[in-house]
Amino acid sequence: MKTRRTRPWMAALASCFLALPAGAQTGAAPVTGSLARGEYLARVGGCANCHTMPRDGIPFAGGRPMSTPLGPIISTNITPDPVHGIGRYSFDDFRRVMHEGTAPGPKHLYPAMPYTAYTKATDEDLRALFDYLRHGVAPSDYAPPPTRLPFPFDQRWALRFWKAAFLPSGRYVDKPGKDAEWNRGAYLVQSFGHCGSCHTPRGVAYQERGHDESARHFLTGMVNDNWHATNLTGTQGAGLGRSDAASVAHFLRTGHADGNIAFGAMAEEVEQSIQYLTEADVRAVAKYLKSLPARRNEGAYSPDRPDAPGPRQGDRTGNVESVGARVYKSFCAQCHQPDGKGVAGTFPRLAGNASVLGDDATSLIRLAVQGGRGPRTATGPAPQMMPAFDDTLTDVQIAQVLTYVRQSWGNTARPVTTNDVTKLKSKLK
Structure with missing residues (x-):
C-alpha cells in the first residue's frame, strides 16, 4: 500500500x-x-x-x-x-x-x-x-x-x-x-x-x-x-437529515453509526478527541447539530425506488458504468457487499452513505487512491483498513467504480470523471 x-x-x-x-x-x-x-x-x-x-x-x-x-x-x-x-x-x-x-x-x-x-x-x-x-x-x-x-x-x-x-x-x-x-x-x-x-x-x-x-x-x-x-446540516442526502440525535452522538463517541464509519481527518478527530467528550457534551453537540435546518440539497437516497438495491439498468447494457460494476464486484463487494450495505461495525455501507452522496467526491477519490482506516476508540469496534488502489486501478477505473457506487442501490449523485481523479492525485504527490 x-x-x-x-x-x-x-x-x-x-x-x-x-x-x-x-x-x-x-x-x-x-x-x-x-x-x-x-x-x-x-x-x-x-x-x-x-x-x-x-x-x-x-x-x-x-x-x-x-x-x-x-x-x-x-x-x-x-x-x-x-x-x-x-x-x-x-x-x-x-x-x-x-x-x-x-x-x-x-x-x-x-x-x-x-x-x-x-x-x-x-x-x-x-x-x-x-x-x-x-x-x-x-x-x-x-x-x-x-x-x-x-x-x-x-x-x-x-x-x-x-x-x-x-x-x-x-x-x-x-x-x-x-x-x-x-x-x-x-x-x-x-x-x-x-x-x-x-x-x-x-x-x-x-x-x-x-x-x-x-x-x-x-x-x-x-x-x-x-x-x-461533510455537510452537517439537516440535508437529507449528504447531510444529517436521515440520522437522529442518538445516532449522531454515537458516531461522535465511537466513529460508527447507521453503517457509517469515520475516515480520514474525521477518524483522527474521533480517535484523539471527540470520544473523550463527556456524555452530556456529546448529547448537547448532537442536539445542536440536529437542530440545523437543511441547507444545500446534495444527492439523494431512495431505497424504495425500483432499481434499488441492485445496479442501474445501464450497468447491464454495455454502458460505461458496466466497467464500474465489474471493478466493484472484483475489488469492493467482498467488504462492502454486493448490495452496498456493508457489514455493521466493520465495513461501512455505501448505499445511502452521506459521504457517498455529496456533490464533492474528493474524499471518495482519496480513499480509493490512498486507502484509509477507521478510528480506534474505547467503545467502538476495532478499526479496519481499506487498501489503496492507486497501483491496482487506473484513473479511468477509479472514476467509473465511484460513479457506479454513487448511482446504485438508490443512490443519486453526480458522476466522478477521470479528470477528477487525475487532478486530485496530482495534489497528493
Missing part, C-alpha cells in the same frame, strides 16, 4: 475537536482540580494536534507545518517555556491571542489559528485553559522554524483589516427560547470545537461564510487538505 503524508490545512481547520492526551506528559504537573477543566478544553479545542509535530513530536511545542492556500504555516510553541513558549504571557496576553488573534508584539496571527471561533469562548474557560497550559504542560525549549509566506501574504499588518472585516465580535450569548443543552452544544460547536473551520465554506478573502446557525452556509461542507468535510 502506498502511503503519503497528510498535511493538516489551516491548523485547526482539519481538527474540529482534535487534540492529543495532554495529562500524561513527562515533566508536566499532575492534572488535578481546576487544571482538569483546562485539560478538557485543550482537548476540545484541538491545541495539541496543531501544536505537536506528528510522529513522536514534543507535546504542545509546535513545529507542525500546515498546508494552506497561502503557503505552509508553522505552528508555534505553546508550552510554558519562557523563551520559546508562552511562559512570559500574562492572562491578558493569552486572552488577546484567543479573542483577537493578536500575540504580544503586537503580532497579528494568521487565521490558521481559529481565533474566529475562540473569540466566542468565555473568559472563565480561557482562564482554565491558560492555567493548564502554564501549569499542566511540560515546558520545552524547542524553537519551531518561523512561518515564511510569499509576498504579499507575509505582510502581517494587513491582517488587522482582515480581522476588522471578518472577526466576529463578542462572546457566545445563550439564545432565548433554547434550553441549556442546546446552548451548551452551540457553544462547543461554535467556540472551542471550531467545527466551522473545517465544515463551513470560505469566501474569496479566506473567511468563513458564517459563524452560527443564522448563516445559510454555516457547516454546509468544504474541502480541507484534500479531504471533504
